[in-house]
Amino acid sequence: MNGKPRILVKGAGVAGLTAAVTLAERGGVVTLYDCAERVGAGASWMAGGMLAPWCEAESAPAEVTAQSVDSVDWWAAHVPGVVREGSLVLAPARDVGELARFGRRTSHFQTVGEADIARLEPDLAGRFQKGLFFADEGHVDPRKALPALAQSLLQMGGQVVLATAQTLDESGFDWVVDCTGLHVRDQLDYLRGVRGEMLLLRCPDVILHRPVRMLHPRIPVYIVPRDNHVFMVGATMVESENAGGMTVRSMMELLNSAWTLHPGFAEAEILEMGTGLRPSYPDNMPRVVQQGRHVYVNGMYRHGFLLSPARAREAADLIFGP
Structure with missing residues (x-):
């Protein structure tokens, strides 16, 4: 594939979809995998989709606002239907x-x-x-935005594999980016x-x-x-x-x-x-954790739509360099 890294992204919630699109934009050959029948199943499907970094400061650490002030712009650039009415x-x-x-x-x-x-x-x-x-805040409908991200991944040459209990052979990939939430509690402490x-x-x-x-x-x-x-x-x-x-x-x-x-x-x-x-996580801050060729993006708490662009960039920097 002309030296492009082959990347498996596991989990088609907001963290996985955002990571998959970001990695494909950086030049990766991305396969998105989820055993669910549709993208966005689980907590992401039931989210409010509020892009509200300033409101979240009421109960979140300052890092949440600092790392999410550009989230409205990211979503508006990647999916239709972002409403910017505050x-x-x-x-x-x-x-x-x-x-x-x-x-x-x-x-x-x-x-x-x-x-x-x-x-x-x-x-x-x-x-x-x-x-x-x-x-300066906005919102987006997750049930429209998440399928739109999957479509963007396909348009960039990526693959989306859904509705199968068969585990993909990870040996065919250079990197595995795991965004499967509580399914990896055994691998991640304190989740x-x-x-x-x-x-x-x-x-x-x-x-x-x-x-x-x-x-x-x-x-x-x-x-x-x-x-x-x-x-x-x-x-x-x-x-x-x-x-x-x-x-x-x-x-x-x-x-x-x-x-x-x-x-x-x-x-x-x-x-x-x-x-x-x-x-x-205990501090309610999402993390990107690398273990060899496995990169875990997890702990999104209530900040999935706000912080997934920043965490996707962080994962991409681990793979491609800053």
Whole structure:
């Protein structure tokens, strides 16, 4: 192959797809492998797809923001449908103090009043008196973006191997980049699962133009608009490795947050509910670890879409040099 390294990328979630495309762009002959029937299966399929480096500073180390400020540009350059309308942070009247706390821990926002909120989101007019607007952020639909990355890999001459339990022979590859999350806990120390939960709602009575974060002292919730009047409603993270079905309490909290944002959600159709485990290290920072010709990209926590471009570049630098 004209001296180009042959690279096997294992795992077709957001980390694997981003790595595969980046490695192909750097000149690798890439095969993407996953035993699932589609790309993006698992936690990536249920993600919110928020590209919000400044909002994430509220609960994440400074490194997360520093390494993800260009994530919106990366996604916009690689997939269609990236929306760059910012993020809006709100709180019901009883929790308005949470806005001040959120603002102290973040930056790059504008404090907005009732008129500004109505201008940004007309359907929320008169419902909230104060909020924070992060104009430089964006979002993307994972269920469209991840297949688009797979298509880009194919167009660059790569291969995508799905829906097979047969393990590929790694001896035919110069490098193996493993992005399979919790499946490699035996090889990576301290990796743990953190539970995430989500609902998909269809609500023709509400229009939103950007993700809205509803603050609450115990369980902040985000509502992310998608096409065809569909909204993804998700909690942040739950420190549990229980991957079972959604609890009644969790569903009530997610639905109540959507209803608090706009009463039109009371008539929404529940399309889907899901839970998943996100691979995480103790410091919740994703890592790239090299063990011989194996490179592990793992521990994406809740930062998969934000930090996968940076971690993909880091893996590519190990293989091709900086």
